[in-house]
Amino acid sequence: MGDTTITRRGALLGAGAIAAWATSPARALLAATDTMAMPAQVAALVGRMTLEEKAGQLTLNAAAWSGGIATGLNPPAAGGVSFDQQLADAVAGRLTGVFNGNGAEMARRMQGAVMRGSRLKIPLIFAADVIHGHRTIFPVPVAEAASFEPSLAERTARVAAYEAAAAGIDWTFFPMVDIARDQRWGRTMEGAGEDVLVGNLFAAARVRGFQGQDLKANDAMMACVKHFAAYGAVAAGLDYNEVDMSERTLREVYLPPYKSGFDAGALSGMASFNEISGIPSHGNPWLMQTVLRDEWKFPGIIVSDYTGDEEMIAAGFAKDGRDAARIAFLAGVDMCMQSNLYMLHLPGLVRDGLVPQEVLDRSVRRVLMVKHRLGLFDDPFRRIDVKREKARSRTKASLALAREAGRKSIVLLKNDGDLLPLPKAGRRLALIGPFASGQHDLNGPWVVYGDNGQAVDLATGLRAAMADPALLSVTAGSGVEAALPGGIDAAVAAAQAADIVLLAIGESETMSGEAQSRTEIVVPAPQQALAEAVAATGKPVVVILKNGRGLALHGAVRDAPAILMTWFLGSESGHATADVLFGDYSPSARLPISLPFESGQEPYHYDHKATGRPAPAGPRQPYKTQYREAPNAALYPFGHGLTYGRPDYAGLTLGSPTLPWDGAIEIAATVRNGGTRAIEEVVQLYIRDRVASITRPVRQLKGFRKVALAPGASETVRFTLRRADLLFYGVDNQPTVEPGTFDVWIAPSAQAEGVHGTFDLTQA
Secondary structure: OOOOOOOOOOOOOOOOHHHHHHOOHHHHOOOOOOOOOOOHHHHOHHHHOOHHHHHHHOEEEEOOOOOOHHHHHOOOOOOOOOHHHHHHHHHOOOOOEEEOOOHHHHHHHHHHHHHHHOOOOOOOEEEEOOOOEOOOEOOOHHHHHOOOOHHHHHHHHHHHHHHHHHEOOOEEOOOEOOOOOOOOOHHHHHOOOOOHHHHHHHHHHHHHHHHOOOOOOOOOOEOEEEEEOOHHHOHHHOOOOOEOOOHHHHHHHHOHHHHHHHHOOOOEEEEOOOEEOOEEHHHOHHHHHHHHHHHOOOOOEEEOOOOOOOHHHHOOOOOOHHHHHHHHHHHOOOEEEOOOHHHHHHHHHHHOOOOOHHHHHHHHHHHHHHHHHOOOOOOOOOOEOHHHHHHOOOOHHHHHHHHHHHHHHOEEEEEHHHOOOOOOOOOOEEEEOOOOOOOOOOOOOOOOOOOHHHOOOHHHHHHHHOOOHHHEEEEOOOOOOOOOOOHHHHHHHHHHOOOEEEEEEEOOHHHOOOOOOOOOOOOOHHHHHHHHHHHOOOOOEEEEEEOOOOOOOOHHHHHOOEEEEOOOOOOOHHHHHHHHHOOOOOOOOOOOOOEEOOHHHOOOOOOOEOOOOEOOOOOOOOOOEOOOOOOOOEEEOOOOOEOOOOEEEEEEEEOOOEEEOOOEEEEEEEEEEOOOOOEEEEEEEEEEEOOOOOOOEOOEEEEEEEEEEOOOOEEEEEEEEEHHHHOEEOOOOOEEOOOEEEEEEEEOOOOOOOEEEEEEEEOO
8 A cells, every 4th residue: 555545456356356366365365364263063054055145144234123222323224124024034044143133032032033943053143332331321432531541441341241241242333443633523432532542552441341351251242343444534524534644644543543452352343434545445455455364364354334335336436236245345344234235246246256255255254253252152142131131231330330430531621710629518509501400411422222311410410419409500591502592591590699600511412423523613602602691690610511522612611710521421420520520539531632722723633743834832923834713732632631639740750861772761750749639640651753754743642651649649650662662654654763862751731841851762
């Protein structure tokens, strides 16, 4: 793959491809990239299958028996398919499994029918979008990344698997590991933000959490790393749009989290909706074969995204469904989700000599391998238990973890005059805004099985924490995207009668997530008007933001003395937010994304290049890298977040002024809590390569540590760097590192100075 485009070579195999395939080096790779070991009787099934049964093992459809949220997110095929029809397809071998179904009873009936009535008795696999919880809902993934605790993500994924596996689910379509550097993109909420290191660590942690110690265990499920690849880089932040980037950027920034997830043991991946440099990912053999199979030695399965193979027709890459099936399959997409193209066309494509049968058999073996690894051949019902499903749902321990994860995800952006934490008694609080109360917009986007009606809203959480709940008034003031008649007048009256205003504003669940791209990432106008009117009363205002992406804050929202970013926190939203507001927990989260001054700065990320005309600090100078309306910086940068203490950074030390080529260097600083409350501080290590053959970012995160500090306590925080930590992709698109001088910071954010020094990488 070159820096300009990815060629179409290999994407469109013609009618004469069989002869070329037989003598190609790729054929020799079949053994190396084939399945992991599995019992002979399972492997032997491939030889007993008809072409139609093989295509059936590569066909996954939305469950006909689903209902509610699942149906809305992933509707069954046009015209509808009854459960009886789907059951017949499964028994006939035309279906490998279903996704987003209706729990253990549905799975029991389907699996029982297949094991009794199908010819080959190959178990079905049941999949679902378990994105940030099953019945117990945890913070949206980008919020959880704000914890800067990958171990927390591993724990919440473990609980999600514990619940979901009891409902008969073998496979989750998560983690989403796309680096998101344009906050206009609604699916920012599904990932870990804009940074590669954070993305790598959270990808691996989530895979470990879902898959557990033993993939055959009845509380484990297969993870699916998605969306392969670079979906987070869609042009203009527009969902399903194209991506056009150099191979260097793809390899340095966007590919590493996928590899991290696969290296952690994920046995499935999902192709992405986007194209890269003119080649749809579903039809890109460079991605699916060269990178994934040849370079990374991935042994598992790749599933299409929902009708993603079929969508190559509208994209102008395939002429019809048969052509799309051929292109996707030969590119390396093993399993077809929802379009049914493989069932319809693969048998004929093999008979006509357009798809080699051994390639078909290879994908079937991969599917059988993952079913074996999941223990389905040993016990097709190992995860299907109606009583267990109920017993594992929303346990006290699970809800306690949801509350912990919620408070660890809340970022304190601003706290002028130490307005927070609030006293639990003696102050009249006016809770105002469309998210002040009610069982709505609590869980967040991409929740299939959770229920907002079971989540704790903000008003309930606050009342439970207050000494006298009667001191809390609750007023909507505005709708999310529309004004309420008399709403602002009622809100102003409530503010005037209170000592402190809590302004609960931001995005609804339907404003974030898939297909929710925004041109202006701002608080909706009716809510902004509400904020201006409330601020005009002169009462202290605490803004409590609900959001699934970074927002550009303006006016009274930006100028409020205190701002909490609370995202969508899930089942224990109200309690978790109250814990932080009243000081039972000192906020410890940090931004995993940058908040711009203006929407027009997007895409924006902290590790941008300097350019040849960087804008200096101080007064504005002409002809520099800057906007007329805003600086080339973030309003709140990546890594930013306040605590209820006073962390001070001092005393940078380097073990040596030089980093030997094959050695290591220790970098340390002392962090002290000068406040009166215990805190957890996220100490961050950044570097900059001053001069290189490829220009380097102004800063790159290379490590972080979360340290607990009692009032007045200090700790020396140490990091170690080696040459491998300084690698980048050189002029030949290969990993390289060059001797030279490096800046280093230990700091509380990507824009903070913290403590700074330099070292030299030397080559012996």
